[in-house]
Amino acid sequence: xxxxxxxxxxxxxxxxxxxxxxxxxxxxxxxxxxxxxxxxxxxxxxxxxxxxxxxxxxxxxxxxxxxxxxxxxxxxxxxxxxxxxxxxxxxxxxxxxxxxxxxxxxxxxxxxxxxxxxxxxxxxxxxxxxxxxxxxxxxxxxxxxxxxxxxxxxxxxxxxxxxxxxxxxxxxxxxxxxxxxxxxxxxxxxxxxxxxxxxxxxxxxxxxxxxxxxxxxxxxxxxxxxxxxxxxxxxxxxxxxxxxxxxxxxxxxxxxxxxxxxxxxxxxxxxxxxxxxxxxxxxxxxxxxxxxxxxxxxxxxxxxxxxxxxxxxxxxxxxxxxxxxxxxxxxxxxxxxxxxxxxxxxxxxxxxxxxxxxxxxxxxxxxxxxxxxxxxxxxxxxxxxxxxxxxxxxxxxxxxxxxxxxxxxxxx
Numbered sequence: 001x002x003x004x005x006x007x008x009x010x011x012x013x014x015x016x017x018x019x020x021x022x023x024x025x026x027x028x029x030x031x032x033x034x035x036x037x038x039x040x041x042x043x044x045x046x047x048x049x050x051x052x053x054x055x056x057x058x059x060x061x062x063x064x065x066x067x068x069x070x071x072x073x074x075x076x077x078x079x080x081x082x083x084x085x086x087x088x089x090x091x092x093x094x095x096x097x098x099x100x101x102x103x104x105x106x107x108x109x110x111x112x113x114x115x116x117x118x119x120x121x122x123x124x125x126x127x128x129x130x131x132x133x134x135x136x137x138x139x140x141x142x143x144x145x146x147x148x149x150x151x152x153x154x155x156x157x158x159x160x161x162x163x164x165x166x167x168x169x170x171x172x173x174x175x176x177x178x179x180x181x182x183x184x185x186x187x188x189x190x191x192x193x194x195x196x197x198x199x200x201x202x203x204x205x206x207x208x209x210x211x212x213x214x215x216x217x218x219x220x221x222x223x224x225x226x227x228x229x230x231x232x233x234x235x236x237x238x239x240x241x242x243x244x245x246x247x248x249x250x251x252x253x254x255x256x257x258x259x260x261x262x263x264x265x266x267x268x269x270x271x272x273x274x275x276x277x278x279x280x281x282x283x284x285x286x287x288x289x290x291x292x293x294x295x296x297x298x299x300x301x302x303x304x305x306x307x308x309x310x311x312x313x314x315x316x317x318x319x320x321x322x323x324x325x326x327x328x329x330x331x332x333x334x335x336x337x338x339x340x341x342x343x344x345x346x347x348x349x350x351x352x353x354x355x356x357x358x359x360x361x362x363x364x365x366x367x368x369x370x371x372x373x374x375x376x377x378x379x380x381x382x383x384x385x386x387x388x389x390x391x392x393x394x395x396x397x398x399x400x401x402x403x404x405x406x407x408x409x410x411x412x
Contacts, residue, residue: 150178160186165195176201184208191215203230210237217243224251231257241265242273245305252277261305262297274311279407281308283387290395295387295403307384310344310351314411318342321404322358322374324389328397331367335360335374342407348383368392 032048035041040052142152143161150168152160159175162168168178173189181195191201194209199222201208201215208215208222215222216230222237229236231245238251245257248265255267256274260281267277283295296306310316318340325332340355355376363369372390379386389401 147178168193173204181209231261238267240269240273241267258309258311259305260297260309263308275411277409279308279316279409281405281407283308283403283405284401285389286398286400287389287391288396288398290391290393292388292390293399293401295389295401302379302382302386304382304384307379307382307386308405308407309348309379309382309384310342310409311411312344312346312383314409315341315343316407316409318353318355318376318385319406320358320376320387322387322389322401323403324370324374324399324401326365326367326397326399329366329368331363331365333360333363333367333370337376340376342378342385344383349380351378351380351383353378353385 032044032046033050035051038055040055041049042052044050142158144150144152144163145161146164147162147168148166150162150165152162152170153172160170160173160177162170162178163180165178165180165184166182168181168184170176170178170186170191172187173191175189176186176191178184178186178193179195181193181197181199183198184193184196184200186193186201188201188203188206190205191203192207193199193201193215194207196208196210196213198212199208199210199215200213203216203218203220205219206215206217206222207220210223210227211225213222213224213226213236214228214230216228217234217236218232220229220231220234220236222229224237224239224241226240227236227238227243227250228241229243229250231243231248233246234243234248234250234257236243236248236250238255239253241250241252241255243250243255243257243265245259245261245263247262248257248260249263250257250265250267252265252267254269254273254275255265255277256269257263257265258274260279262282264280265277267274269275269277281297283297284299285293285295286299287293294302296302297308298306300306319338320336320340322335323332324335335358337355337358340353342351342353344351353376358374358376360370360373370390371392374387374389377386377388378384385405387403387405389399391397391399
């Protein structure tokens with residue numbers, strides 16, 4: 001063996017001897033300290049398992065069954081961290097809320113749906129931070145869901161709700177609702193505000209949407225923008241209209257019904273509300289005698305709201321289509337006037353009508369033709385239009401008359 005090989009063999013031998021004389025330290029024991037059966041284990045800083053001091057998940061607490069009422073008691077509570085919560089076994093109804101009992105230690109049936117209990121008999125709403133805020137007695141049955149800075153006033157406003165949107169409020173009424181939008185308000189029973197902004201609903205069963213609309217119409221609906229609707233059962237859209245009569249339909253720009261009833265209006269009030277617009281009325285009446293029959297929009301005696309009354313210092317072109325049906329004998333007559341004009345000056349007494357005679361068809365069926373042609377004249381008491389049907393002498397048949405009255409209206 002040459003010298004280099006001898007040296008290499010010596011070096012390998014010395015390395016083996018060194019490894020055996022410098023042994024690695026033994027690992028720490030797998031566990032440390034005393035242990036208790038059924039307790040949880042945890043890692044200590046040295047990487048060893050040690051006794052956690054309590055059963056797993058219990059935090060040192062206990063679980064027991066209370067024999068007196070059969071309730072399950074967890075102490076300390078995993079829901080609150082302190083105290084005791086018991087689930088009371090008793091009569092409950094599916095979908096009802098649960099409320100704390102008088103001691104706050106058990107749950108009971110709250111007696112009503114759609115509420116979130118947070119204390120004995122007290123309900124809550126979700127706040128914008130995701131927490132709960134007190135709203136009042138559970139019997140009022142309110143709810144606010146996903147709505148920022150919104151409110152339902154305390155009081156007997158049961159079954160009310162706000163869903164979505166911001167800064168919406170219900171301040172009165174039963175079963176009112178606001179859905180979405182911002183700065184909307186409802187203050188009457190069964191109101192519905194359907195989104196939009198700065199709308200108000202203040203009469204029973206009204207519906208409002210759009211922007212800055214005032215819905216004061218009982219059973220009415222108000223949409224569009226900047227409209228005011230206080231006419232019962234009226235439907236309004238468009239912009240900046242003013243409607244106070246009942247059972248009307250309004251649209252267009254700055255329309256106004258002047259308190260008339262049963263009229264459909266399309267406004268174009270560029271100068272002011274109600275100054276230029278198209279209006280369609282439906283007049284009606286019935287009789288079983290021979291006396292002259294004056295038609296009105298509600299089949300009642302003529303008054304300020306049911307004769308298509310004009311405003312002072314205004315005028316309109318007039319077209320009238322009339323049908324009279326004899327229910328007794330079976331038949332009908334149709335009449336038309338399409339070239340009349342009506343003008344009202346400073347007051348109702350100054351109202352005048354210029355009209356040609358009605359052009360009537362021959363009678364259809366067995367109805368007798370009119371002896372006296374129907375007429376269009378001025379109602380100088382109410383400042384509107386008078387449509388008159390005169391039955392034939394000694395008439396005893398039941399006659400039904402309906403007229404469509406169309407205005408193209410202008411006011412100074």
